[in-house]
Amino acid sequence: EDQVTQSPEALRLQEGESSSLNCSYTVSGLRGLFWYRQDPGKGPEFLFTLYSAGEEKEKERLKATLTKKESFLHITAPKPEDSATYLCAAGAYSSASKIIFGSGTRLSIRP
Amino acid sequence: DTGVSQDPRHKITKRGQNVTFRCDPISEHNRLYWYRQTLGQGPEFLTYFQNEAQLEKSRLLSDRFSAERPKGSFSTLEIQRTEQGDSAMYLCASSASTSGGAETQYFGPGTRLLVL
16 A cells, blocks of 8 residues: 655754654655645645655755655754644555655744 | 635534535646645545546545536535534645656645534
């Protein structure tokens, strides 16, 4: 069964303290790996799409990387406004449409 | 703003009542998705349309749930005889179909449903 697992569930960092969020996926043929940011009470906001192992994408303080089994979201020198839940999702060849989400990592950045 | 919009943003209803939610996708997107999200969990896929055709439904979508996209533009999700377990955030997303890899889905702000 296709599955996406994120760790840790929650992460508290001091402002400026860099870290990484993990997304492990087990899907029957990866069609795409997605990262979203979600603020409380709002819909997920798209960040990155990765398609093949070795691919990397960056946006401001965030960098997403992809291997054959995992993806990492690296956050460098975070600021309090980076506090949010970060969701990882995988698209599999078993479905032409749906993407399977992990439960997310709640990131809190203390000033 | 030409993003995905959803209406209403919040809905409180009594158990047993019917509710209907609306989603307006990004105008050039031909694919539309509905998801459900409960507290502390990621969104779960409910159903998907390509233009006006409903092509996939999750087993989570019980007989009390029905979705339509009559003209291939906006979509509605109706829940009949609501139950307390239906309380959740209902998210709509849209995408433009591409050949090859999975296309990016863009989400709306969601409709938060509370069933009393």
